[in-house]
Amino acid sequence: MGYRLQEIRKTLSQTGLDGILITKPENRRYVSGFTGSAGLVLISQHSAKLFTDFRYTEQAAKQAVGYEVIRHGTTQETNLQTMLAKAIAGEQLQTIGFESDFVTFQAYTTLKKNLPHCTLEPVELDHLRMVKDEAEIRLIQRAVDIADTAFTHILSFLKPGITEYEVALEIEHKMRQLGAEKPAFDTIVASGTRGSLPHAMPLPNKKLTYGEFVTMDFGAVYQGYSSDITRTVVLGRANAKQQELYNLVLKAQLAGVQAVSPGKTCSEVDYAARSIIEQAGYGKFFGHGLGHGVGLAIHEEPRLSPSNETMKLVSGMVVTVEPGVYLPDWGGLRIEDTVLVSAEGSKVLTASSKLLIELE
Template sequence: MFLNRLENVYKIMEQEGLSQTIVSDKNALFYLYGKWFNVGERMIALLLRIDETPILVLNDLFSFEDKDTKIVYFNDKESGPDKLLPYIIHHKALGIDKFFPSRFLISLMNLHAASAFKTCMAIDYARFVKDMDEQKLMIESSHINDLCMEDFKCALRIGMSEKEMQEECYKIYKKHGIDRVSFTPIVAFKATAADPHHEPDDKTILEAGDMVLFDVGGVYKDYCSDMTRVFFTAEPTAFQREIYNLVRRANEEAIKHIKPGVALKDIDKIARDIIDSAGYGEYFNHRLGHFIGIEDHDFGDVSLSSDIIAKPGMIFSIEPGIYIKDKIGVRIEDLVMVTKTGVKVLNEYPKDIQVLDLK
């Protein structure tokens, strides 16, 4: 177990007024143990009690050893909640993470396992701030994504379909030692990029003059990358250039203002105001960014409704976009890390307009 990470979780539990909580989210368990637990539909519950040995209740089909954890096994003839019950302090409130299945929670409630059951986000708040090991992995993950983006660009050819290019993305990631993607690669030709979550198809064929959008990410040593770039296959029209440069300015101005102590909702507003003042506000229809790490979308976002204050070690995306149906879609996305004095952009792939001479 990463004891420094556990201590951070304990501190946040105390701030939430909780002395005990259950963690069942497989991503949170990986964060604490550096090991993936794939237990299917069976219960897994890590009971954290401040200043006491963590207790992991686990089906005996999945053996595990950790010197800092007490392991309690149950089998398929036994009830997981029943096994967990003796270790819960019944006269105190019990925190529950966001993924603990309701069927197990209801069983604990019926057993009167605690005086109250409360949502506990301590593990998620702890994961907001990446430690030095995580930061190094995120920097390398984004570096590899930069290299892959260049290869994606070079793999484009007139006459190929979006689906064919998507398959090339998987091959290119594998060439760079990446066996798992952060999410299904988004490849959009023409105006299909006006759908922020477009699913590549076999029918949309790349033709000379098309714009191409890549929204892609790979997983390096269990940490995700994510980046979006747009390429041109002919000299952009005045309208295309206007939209592209506007989105780029929103991206870069927002990044300039990131530093410790700044409210993330204010960062969203900076980018949104730039696009809105140019008359395209209605076409920027999503939040500015999301947190990222073990998951492509870690808990937390950069939006007008966010109450998060930037702290050193936080890593999130900055991805403004303009989407005009049947006309154009442009998004430019970078991952950024808050530093002690400002911000570090993890993606180094250029954002200049690139016109490709494709065959």
């Protein structure tokens, strides 16, 4: 974690801040190693402090190596705000950065009240997590492998008559058996006409029917790191329109993967896939970005979208590539891989086949 502290202190120097408060769980874990659900980090040029309560002090002492762990209580004299104010006063810190994209207005008001002699400045830290080190990539790969195995398993489970909810439950159960801490997000299962809903939640009363597309979007969390996969299969034989749209989305997805490489802007990668769908006349039915970063959060920077014209990909980033076509009252499909940006270009971490699977 030492080099991550150095990055925070570099941010202090660049911004002229005396200290930075870190409250976003992903960033708190990234800089300290602490995995508890409650805690606040204060970093200055000379110290690194982690504030937490009785439930986590022992855990924090083991995980947050190099940090001073400060236990706060519930009384006026020992609560978090009082202990934080004492620590800031003790170091004579004047200008404090806070994560304005995460801190609520109420929390900000409380900080202002308890730190009357400090100036609070917004600071953004998520960019520090964009480029993954080798250890992070290994954890993401393990999360990807778990999701891949769950997909292979679910193919033998799918059949007409079972519900979308049962499919989601089986996927999540299998990922847990394989070592996942939890699903990376609420599992998406959309069958038939519901496939036109990109983020359809599985319904307990929607049964799979012969001849339908079934889109499944899910991921695993392994030691904090997430994976993301989407596959669309058909129960029975695909009809001509299903084959046409599947081949179109697959062509776009492969083009998007191929476009992933260091130096490419996020909008260029998005366009590589989007242009194929647009040229086929389905552009208005692909209404979301091509992909997003994956790591300690399931959705993080960089975002592969038409509007992200200046951010360039860097070796070590991990992104999803997930084009789709969604036709109201007909259905839709999406194909998604988790992809590593490498020095040589793109490395697809997802191993599951992308050929159209027809389940007889």
